[in-house]
Amino acid sequence: DAKTTQPPSMDCAEGRAANLPCNHSTISGNEYVYWYRQIHSQGPQYIIHGLKNNETNEMASLIITEDRKSSTLILPHATLRDTAVYYCIVSRGPNTGNQFYFGTGTSLTVIP
């Protein structure tokens, strides 16, 4: 079962930062936080993941609170192509063969 809570929808102005929150208050010490997004009628796309440190890559930044009970995905300069459903998933990670269970996600709409 999904172990994350996300707001169902958010809007963001084009060019501004999009901050997508996720609550995972029951996360275990060996579980990672993964973020994926799904553009309509496509398969989910990997964005970023982290364990406890903040992470940044070419797509986004991931901020994980010190107690690891919540995190925020940051898209620094949102574009219209970032309109998608964003999923936050907690899992022990692929090297363990663990399943990914998806929650309801956040539908992000980037507005021109």
Add this chain to the structure above:
Amino acid sequence: GAVVSQHPSRVICKSGTSVKIECRSLDFQATTMFWYRQFPKKSLMLMATSNEGSKATYEQGVEKDKFLINHASLTLSTLTVTSAHPEDSSFYICSARELQGLRGYTFGSGTRLTVV
């Protein structure tokens, strides 16, 4: 990067027939693959875990005789929807784990099944 290919991308079939969907890892070997189903405006629901060379593990409530999974090689898993009915119409997505991968699972582009 790791690529997962699904075929076909769209399929329409008649009620009572069976449909096979293929999931291939193109540039890596995958001992484990996963199959999801997604209804319109809903999230992905995990159906089963496919393990190469062994039986698939099905999630609670998923009929294993209805959704046959075969993972005969390290690069191919197939999902067969048997005796399809209109309520089986859905978006089916697979994902695979690269053996040495650290970025999480790679997902296919999905298969849109319509049963008429």
